[in-house]
Amino acid sequence: MTRSTVVFRADASHAVGLGHVARLSALIEELTPGGASSSMAGPSSSMAGASSSMAGPTPIAMIGGDPALAPWLHRHGIATDPRPWSTADVLAAAADPCVRAVVIDGAPLADALVPALAARAIRCVVIDDRGTLALPIDTVVNHNFHAPALAASYPTARLRLLGRPYLMLRRAIRRYPRGSCRPRTAARLRVVVTFGGSDPVGATARALRLIPPDRPLDLIVIAGPGFRDAGALQLAARAATGAGHIVDLVHAPDDTGALFVAADAAICAAGGTLGELAYLGCPALAFAIVPDQVAGARAQVRGGLIAGGLTWSETGDAALREALRGFLGDGQARDDQRQRALATADGGGARRIIAEALG
Numbered sequence: 001m002t003r004s005t006v007v008f009r010a011d012a013s014h015a016v017g018l019g020h021v022a023r024l025s026a027l028i029e030e031l032t033p034g035g036a037s038s039s040m041a042g043p044s045s046s047m048a049g050a051s052s053s054m055a056g057p058t059p060i061a062m063i064g065g066d067p068a069l070a071p072w073l074h075r076h077g078i079a080t081d082p083r084p085w086s087t088a089d090v091l092a093a094a095a096d097p098c099v100r101a102v103v104i105d106g107a108p109l110a111d112a113l114v115p116a117l118a119a120r121a122i123r124c125v126v127i128d129d130r131g132t133l134a135l136p137i138d139t140v141v142n143h144n145f146h147a148p149a150l151a152a153s154y155p156t157a158r159l160r161l162l163g164r165p166y167l168m169l170r171r172a173i174r175r176y177p178r179g180s181c182r183p184r185t186a187a188r189l190r191v192v193v194t195f196g197g198s199d200p201v202g203a204t205a206r207a208l209r210l211i212p213p214d215r216p217l218d219l220i221v222i223a224g225p226g227f228r229d230a231g232a233l234q235l236a237a238r239a240a241t242g243a244g245h246i247v248d249l250v251h252a253p254d255d256t257g258a259l260f261v262a263a264d265a266a267i268c269a270a271g272g273t274l275g276e277l278a279y280l281g282c283p284a285l286a287f288a289i290v291p292d293q294v295a296g297a298r299a300q301v302r303g304g305l306i307a308g309g310l311t312w313s314e315t316g317d318a319a320l321r322e323a324l325r326g327f328l329g330d331g332q333a334r335d336d337q338r339q340r341a342l343a344t345a346d347g348g349g350a351r352r353i354i355a356e357a358l359g
Contacts, residue, residue: 018197146299167349198226213243270297278341283334
């Protein structure tokens, strides 16, 4: 018996970040419970004759973007290196009769691929952050906190998987029990600063430079695999050290979950990291650094899940410094936010998506 397959398509680079691929890796891991890497499909490769010893479909990863990110992909269970996959390449791979569906993460990719796939009656599952999609798709997944209110914005989807029950968390995060982070009330807090896998807007250095000197902190500053502005970060670290903080710069850590679990609080972008922090129980001050984070950040502030929610490009230094001071100085508010966020993330999102959309 021939085993079915699912094609996964996303890009990772400094410009687009690593979040799209990180979400797909959570789904790919769910299809490879033994820890095996996903395979790569190309227009000339055959998927026929795959083993049927496992119940679920075989994941086929077609990841584009920066070739320098290949080691990061491999650590996240994706055996392929990034390649410049064309629409024709994806259509050729999806034409194989073993393919059950094509899963796409990234708005430009969905716009380019879905019409051509739908015209060939190939089932499309789209991971969306925009909050609106009228393409002819089978399933839309939006795992953001505010997504349940957006159901009407997906009029063409047969199935709408919306909200935190479908939060896609990688195995590297889920290996820690839910709520593992237990923030202390110590005078000197341990604070993680992270603005995603690439930080395309230079937020890490700016935030580090503006952390108030009122309360000395132990700062764990994460520069992701796609981070590029090391010079600016070094200068900001020296400024923070001069203000009385202890700064530990960590580049592309193998285990970000361990850093989150050991932290008392986090300063971060309002993207996928917020879901990881919610699951682990680490309170967060978050900023929307790209447009598709704005609505989600504001909704989480209204819901009492996070502090901040400001749009990075519209926030001056004085307002940013005041947000940092308020968050770091209010332990009760951080604890309340932690409890509310933790209640929204149970770690079962990837499993639900596989069962409901790809099973």
